[in-house]
Amino acid sequence: MRKILIVGAGQSGLQLALGLQSQGYEVTLMSNRTADEIRSGRVMSTQCMFPTALRHERDLGLNFWESQAPRIEGLGVSVAGPDSARLIDWVGKLDGFAQSVDQRLKMAGWMETFAQRGGQLVIHGAAVGDLDFFARRYDLVLVAAGKGELVSMFGRDAERSVYAEPQRALAVAYVHGLGPRPEHPDFDAVRCNLVPGVGELFVMPTLTLSGRADILFWEGVPGGPVDAFQGVKDPSEHLALTLELMEKFLPWEYARATRVELTDAGGTLAGRYAPTVRKPIGRLPGGGLVLGVADVVVANDPITGQGSNSAAKCAAAYLAAIVEHGDKPFDEAWMQSAFDRYWQTAEPVTKWTNAMLAPPPEHVLNLLGAAGQLQPIADRFANGFDDPADFENFFFDPEKAAAYLASLTAGA
Incomplete structure (x- = not known):
């Protein structure tokens, strides 16, 4: 039975822990707060999860609040x-x-479920020195805690990080x-x-x-x-x-x-925080490697509402990559390939989010204005929040935007 340590009990860490647990892995989850402390604490985020992300939860049977939350x-x-x-x-x-679903409600509930299902839950803040100790005892260590000292292990990817300051x-x-x-x-x-x-x-x-x-x-x-x-x-x-x-x-x-x-x-x-893409592999002082998860490695501004969606998609991508890898070692090449798999969905999110932080160009204003008269544009824009890759087809490029508008008005 392969032993996996996940540090951080947010959307991605818990979803991944519960998914691995359901596949028979021996999972240890580290959180700096108990379920009760999370439940009684301050709100952690805004979160609106669109159909693809909700499906990842549903696939694992974790959609506990689906009948209660507003549709x-x-x-x-x-x-x-x-x-x-x-x-x-x-x-x-x-x-x-x-x-x-308020993450205080969801994360506390998921954490209790993980423990009830036999998962090893450790309530302790983790420093780099702790991970150095743990790395030798686990087949794989994943860092899903998006704030604090651990994030400093993952270097900024300058080519993929457009902004250096909060926007x-x-x-x-x-x-x-x-x-x-x-x-x-x-x-x-x-x-x-x-x-x-x-x-x-x-x-x-x-x-x-x-x-x-x-x-x-x-x-x-x-x-x-x-x-x-x-x-x-x-x-x-x-x-x-x-x-x-x-x-x-x-x-x-x-x-x-x-x-x-x-x-x-x-x-x-x-x-406030600066939107940042980081290198996915962290190196410990003792030579061990850890893999960054979700907003540890891709932290976008919440202007496009993608944080919890990206976290769910990252957890799903990593779960599949881990299960498919079987009993082979989780080496540096595997870690990079697991991140590359996630980046396929994270890259369109990052491009769109960075674009939305800048003043909109004329062709985007034209699209937003036309959506008031042409319902297909409004609907397509709304569904882009579920599949941001579609913005490549009509949103970024003035010529593609003009061609799309022309296709809708040709028969009018």
């Missing part, structure tokens, strides 16, 4: 004008539903009491509100510890008016600032948020 059937885009009016406003329908200041609030969008009250959708030069507000339905909720998520251009959450420690002050900025820049979203309240005292989060 997200669409993705809407609104663009604010200088006078806070909506210049663009449409919603695309998803081919399959998306869902968001957005992030501020999240989980709330109860948000009203429906009056123009689409009959189905749930993620709303992407773009304020040119200022930032973006995302609104997404979610399931949290206290039931149905919504996430208000500001992404502010650094130094701009939405970059205002640093130093705000009080949750109620954080929410008040979130709403104040909504009232100023996005009055149509503020109009349905006048009665909201935080889901709990841990329902806010703020921070």
Whole structure:
């Protein structure tokens, strides 16, 4: 029985641990917090998982909250004008539903399931020295803890990392009491509100510890008016600032948020990080090798909502690579090939996310505008969140965008 150590109990670490466990591997999972500490702690992320990522969970029988979480059937885009009016406003329908489950709920539940199924759960923060000790006792060590000292083992891939500095200041609030969008009250959708030069507000339905909720998520251009959450420690002050900025820049979203309240005292989060692609193999002082997982090696800005989706896809790719490898050694060549397999899905995500962080070129503005009149464009854009590789076919290149528009209007 092959022995595998996974450090980090997020989406990718837990999904991979449970997947390997189901295949008969002897898995040890290291987490710096217990399930109860995760459950009672601060929110860790926003997360909206689209059909492919949800299918990876379903394939492992880990979709415990599927019947409770809101079914997200669409993705809407609104663009604010200088006078806070909506210049663009449409919603695309998803081919399959998306869902968001508060990671405090999901990770705590999955961690308990892993332990109940006989997995070795170690509650301990891991340093590089610890991994040096463990590497000799396991066939494979995977690092899935995206923050802290361990990430420093994985060198920045300069060719694949477009940005050296954070491109957005992030501020999240989980709330109860948000009203429906009056123009689409009959189905749930993620709303992407773009304020040119200022930032973006995302609104997404979610399931949290206290039931149905919504996430208000500001992404502010650094130094701009939405970059205002640093130093705000009080949750109620954080929410008040979130709403104040909504009232100023996005009055149509503020109009349905006048009665909201935080889901709990841990329902806010703020921070920033530079989007970075890292080399996938970490070298320990004693000569051992470890493989980086998900956002340890590909950390994109959350502007395209891909973090948890990429984590699920990485865990699925690594699970398949490990199982297919049989009893052969997990050497450097295998580690690189496992990452290359994941990069096939991560590369389109990275390209699209980096593009969305920059001011949109004219052909993209034309596409976003045309989606208000041509539903197939709105639907295609929405489904690109599930399969970002499709953006290559119509989004990045002005000529491809023009040809796509022409194909839709030829018969009109």
